[in-house]
Amino acid sequence: MNETKPRILIIYTGGTIGMIEDSESGTLRPFNFDHLIDNVPKIRKLDYSINNIQFDEPIDSSDMSIGDWQKIARYIGDNYDRYDGFVVLHGTDTMAYTASALSFMLENLHKPVIITGSQLPIGEVRTDGEENLITALQIAAATDASGNPMVQEVAILFENYLWRGNRSTKKSADNFNAFKSNNYPPLAKIGLGIHFDTDALWRSPSRRPLDVRLNLDPSVMFIDLFPGLSSEVLNHMLHTPGIKGIVLRTYGAGNAPSQSWFTDSIADAIERGIVIINVTQCATGGVHDRRYYTGDRLARAGVISGRDMTSEAAVTKMMYLFGLGLAPAEVRRYLGCSLCGEVSV
Numbered sequence: 001m002n003e004t005k006p007r008i009l010i011i012y013t014g015g016t017i018g019m020i021e022d023s024e025s026g027t028l029r030p031f032n033f034d035h036l037i038d039n040v041p042k043i044r045k046l047d048y049s050i051n052n053i054q055f056d057e058p059i060d061s062s063d064m065s066i067g068d069w070q071k072i073a074r075y076i077g078d079n080y081d082r083y084d085g086f087v088v089l090h091g092t093d094t095m096a097y098t099a100s101a102l103s104f105m106l107e108n109l110h111k112p113v114i115i116t117g118s119q120l121p122i123g124e125v126r127t128d129g130e131e132n133l134i135t136a137l138q139i140a141a142a143t144d145a146s147g148n149p150m151v152q153e154v155a156i157l158f159e160n161y162l163w164r165g166n167r168s169t170k171k172s173a174d175n176f177n178a179f180k181s182n183n184y185p186p187l188a189k190i191g192l193g194i195h196f197d198t199d200a201l202w203r204s205p206s207r208r209p210l211d212v213r214l215n216l217d218p219s220v221m222f223i224d225l226f227p228g229l230s231s232e233v234l235n236h237m238l239h240t241p242g243i244k245g246i247v248l249r250t251y252g253a254g255n256a257p258s259q260s261w262f263t264d265s266i267a268d269a270i271e272r273g274i275v276i277i278n279v280t281q282c283a284t285g286g287v288h289d290r291r292y293y294t295g296d297r298l299a300r301a302g303v304i305s306g307r308d309m310t311s312e313a314a315v316t317k318m319m320y321l322f323g324l325g326l327a328p329a330e331v332r333r334y335l336g337c338s339l340c341g342e343v344s345v
Contacts, residue, residue, distance in 0.1 A: 005048055005049045006085070006140075007083045007084045008049070008050050008085050008087060008137055008141060009052065009075075009079050009082075009086050010050060010053070011052070011053050011075050011088045012052060012054035012055065013054075013055050013064075013068065013072065013089060013091075014055060014058030014059040014089075014091060015060070016092065016121055017116075017118040017129040017133070018089065018122065040133055042130070046141075048137060050137070053075050059091075060091055060093075061091025061093045061095060061098075064097070064098060066101075069101045069102065073106060073212050074212065076106060076212070077210060084141060085111055085151075086112065086113045087114050087136045087137055089117060090116070090117050092118075092170055092178055093170065095115055095117060095170065096156070096179065097315075098115065099155070099156050100165060100168075100312045100317070101319070101320070102115075103154040103166040103340050104339060105216070108208045108209060109152065109210060110204060110207070112150070113154040113155070114136040114151065114156075114162075115156050115157070116135075116157040117132065118133075119176055128159060132159065135194070139155075142194065152201070153165070153201070153340065153341065154166070155187055158179045159178070159190070161177065161179070162190070162196075163186055164184055166310070166312075166340065166341065166342040167184040167313070167342065168310070169182070180283075182284040183284060183308040213320065216319040217244065217318075217319050217322035219243055219322060220315055221237070221240060222246070223238075223247070223248050223249065224249045224281070225248070229257075234262065234265055238266075238274070244273075244275065244322050245276070245322060245331065246277070247311060248266075249279055249280070249281050249311060250279070253280065253285065253287060253288040254280060254286075254287030254288060258297060263297050270302040270303070273328050275304070275318065275335070277335055278298055278304065279306035279309055279310070285308065286309070286344070287307055288305075305336070307344060307345075310342075313342040
């Protein structure tokens with residue numbers, strides 16, 4: 001391998017970017033990596049040293065699981081010293097979950113992990129896949145004036161923007177600009193050139209070696225509030241067997257019903273050792289748990305404020321913290337901290 005060229009590893013998991021149309025049913029199904037590269041001959045003009053790993057069976061991202069996150073993290077860990085950057089090709093539906101999970105699993109990351117995909121298959125005449133893949137490779141190879149990687153975190157590249165992975169969410173099922181980080185600025189804007197916001201880029205406070213944390217605990221769940229939620233339904237969810245953590249998706253600035261049946265049920269769950277974090281259902285803004293009476297009651301019951309954390313980051317952060325074997329009190333403490341830029345403190 002030529003050491004003077006940027007060394008990039010592409011990890012192909014599947015998704016729309018590599019799909020082809022089934023001739024019998026007319027539906028899209030994942031295909032192999034060779035098909036994808038054959039449709040992007042411009043990659044050879046980059047003059048990078050590019051290798052690839054692909055899932056034995058490329059998957060639709062709706063089938064993404066903890067086991068698949070572990071596989072991606074293991075690929076990166078096993079090849080970390082051999083490559084300057086990594087590009088993960090992934091379906092859009094669960095991309096923000098994967099980006100958030102990897103940001104926690106790849107502890108002390110100091111190289112770019114750029115996740116991208118497309119809304120249209122790369123073999124189509126009109127596709128966003130070709131541009132996304134080429135731009136992701138360029139970002140993975142980018143360095144600063146000192147020769148260090150420009151991006152040293154997990155990020156999502158889509159169309160005109162590079163977003164922090166654990167700050168992102170899918171905002172559109174049809175637009176090419178399918179992702180948005182509502183509470184954090186873009187890491188880069190893509191137009192005629194790639195313009196990085198150096199103030200927004202993550203820089204780890206330490207230079208310790210990469211530590212790949214593969215253990216994630218799936219004993220977590222979402223509870224979404226809605227008018228009409230009954231005491232019976234709420235208690236059924238709060239008594240889900242084996243559950244350790246709950247992401248409570250509340251109204252507005254972190255508000256919830258003020259009736260005693262609700263707050264008493266939440267307080268009882270916390271007394272039983274369940275960790276509950278409060279995130280807003282709103283697209284922008286965050287939880288201000290002391291602003292209103294209802295939010296304050298949740299805080300007094302022991303619910304943690306997720307502030308401006310995304311739902312995807314909150315649930316994967318819980319999986320990660322419980323996967324470390326931490327006690328509920330320790331999980332509660334670390335949920336309130338910024339581990340890798342996932343929340344404003």
